[in-house]
Amino acid sequence: MHRKVGIITIIDYNNYGNRLQNYATQEVIKHLGFEVETIINSPYCNVSLKDRIRKVFKMSSRELIAKIFQKVRYKFFKSRNEKRIELLNEIRTKNFKEFSSKYICETSFIITPDNVPYDIKDRYSAFIVGSDQVWNPNYRLGSYIDFLTFAPKEKRIAYAASFGVSSLPNEHISNYKRWLSEMAYISVREEAGAKIIKDLIGRDVDVLIDPTLMLNKEQWLAISKAGKCKPDRPYLLTYFLAGVSDEVKAKIHSIIKETNLKVLNLLDIENELLYVADPAEFLDYINSSEVVFTDSFHGVVFSILFEKPFVVLERSDYAIGSRIDTLLKKFDFNSRRFEYIKSTKDIYNINFSKATEILKVERIKALEYLKKALNINQINNL
Numbered sequence: 233m234h235r236k237v238g239i240i241t242i243i244d245y246n247n248y249g250n251r252l253q254n255y256a257t258q259e260v261i262k263h264l265g266f267e268v269e270t271i272i273n274s275p276y277c278n279v280s281l282k283d284r285i286r287k288v289f290k291m292s293s294r295e296l297i298a299k300i301f302q303k304v305r306y307k308f309f310k311s312r313n314e315k316r317i318e319l320l321n322e323i324r325t326k327n328f329k330e331f332s333s334k335y336i337c338e339t340s341f342i343i344t345p346d347n348v349p350y351d352i353k354d355r356y357s358a359f360i361v362g363s364d365q366v367w368n369p370n371y372r373l374g375s376y377i378d379f380l381t382f383a384p385k386e387k388r389i390a391y392a393a394s395f396g397v398s399s400l401p402n403e404h405i406s407n408y409k410r411w412l413s414e415m416a417y418i419s420v421r422e423e424a425g426a427k428i429i430k431d432l433i434g435r436d437v438d439v440l441i442d443p444t445l446m447l448n449k450e451q452w453l454a455i456s457k458a459g460k461c462k463p464d465r466p467y468l469l470t471y472f473l474a475g476v477s478d479e480v481k482a483k484i485h486s487i488i489k490e491t492n493l494k495v496l497n498l499l500d501i502e503n504e505l506l507y508v509a510d511p512a513e514f515l516d517y518i519n520s521s522e523v524v525f526t527d528s529f530h531g532v533v534f535s536i537l538f539e540k541p542f543v544v545l546e547r548s549d550y551a552i553g554s555r556i557d558t559l560l561k562k563f564d565f566n567s568r569r570f571e572y573i574k575s576t577k578d579i580y581n582i583n584f585s586k587a588t589e590i591l592k593v594e595r596i597k598a599l600e601y602l603k604k605a606l607n608i609n610q611i612n613n614l
Contacts, residue, residue: 359387424554444533471524
């Protein structure tokens with residue numbers, strides 16, 4: 233059989249981190265000598281109203297309030313510009329799909345829980361699920377697809393997979409126990425995920441870095457392109473997936489007043505060209521910035537890779553907290569949290585040399601894991 237790997241991950245043509253981790257996983261496996269395809273999939277066929285209601289009630293009160301605020305703000309803006317917003321979302325999705333078409337090898341078919349090709353197990357020598365929150369029961373509804381049960385046990389590999397929750401709902405525990413125990417190789421992205429697996433099946437698993445950290449700065453810049461809204465003077469980039477407090481706004485205002493930096497708010501729907509920027513532009517916006525303020529996991533990841541001073545803001549949902557906690561702890565960047573930044577001097581007081589050395593070790597660890605899981609004898613240099 234030819235050496236071909238099928239990737240199962242979340243397919244989201246609206247999320248920078250999702251598209252870039254998908255690309256990174258592909259490139260890592262390709263460098264190990266395999267042909268790679270991302271299998272287009274959806275666990276959401278026939279989603280019931282009951283499932284949607286359950287998902288809402290599992291949110292924390294802070295998370296629910298933040299989500300409601302975002303929706304109200306969006307709907308207010310949309311009510312005034314409804315057709316324009318619809319068009320912008322269409323353009324944004326189109327841009328993301330074009331990026332994926334150019335850089336990610338995707339299948340021409342789609343699999344769902346009720347539609348998996350009978351011979352799919354014979355088309356690939358192995359299947360890899362990950363990274364991203366593929367095992368989050370609130371997002372993925374505990375789909376068996378994400379545990380590769382359609383494939384022989386020896387072909388099932390989890391690579392830096394994430395649960396995105398601190399504990400599993402009771403209705404999913406039985407399936408998760410069975411499906412996890414049947415996987416040949418398991419690695420996760422967060423320490424919290426390793427604990428869940430240990431508690432469920434008594435198995436110790438590797439905690440590996442996110443695939444985006446496996447590629448170096450030069451490899452990422454090779455697929456970047458100039459952002460259309462990049463200012464003509466130094467700028468501070470904000471990348472917030474949730475709302476920001478008045479305290480944060482005041483801090484940013486004091487910084488720009490002191491440094492004369494311009495502020496660029498990524499995901500600002502009122503800045504149309506910026507809102508529709510694709511993942512290639514996203515890379516350039518971070519790399520060209522002077523400072524990054526973010527509550528995004530991948531915002532932190534690329535700040536580290538591009539060695540940009542960054543400040544991390546806390547978000548209310550557990551998923552982002554757990555993975556950022558693991559990331560900051562691993563690279564000794566806990567001091568980059570917003571509450572520890574007291575002055576502009578603190579922002580620029582950052583040294584990436586230790587992180588660079590840690591990254592070298594973590595990359596070798598991940599490659600060794602994949603080498604063993606894929607049963608190969610030699611690791612190519614990334």
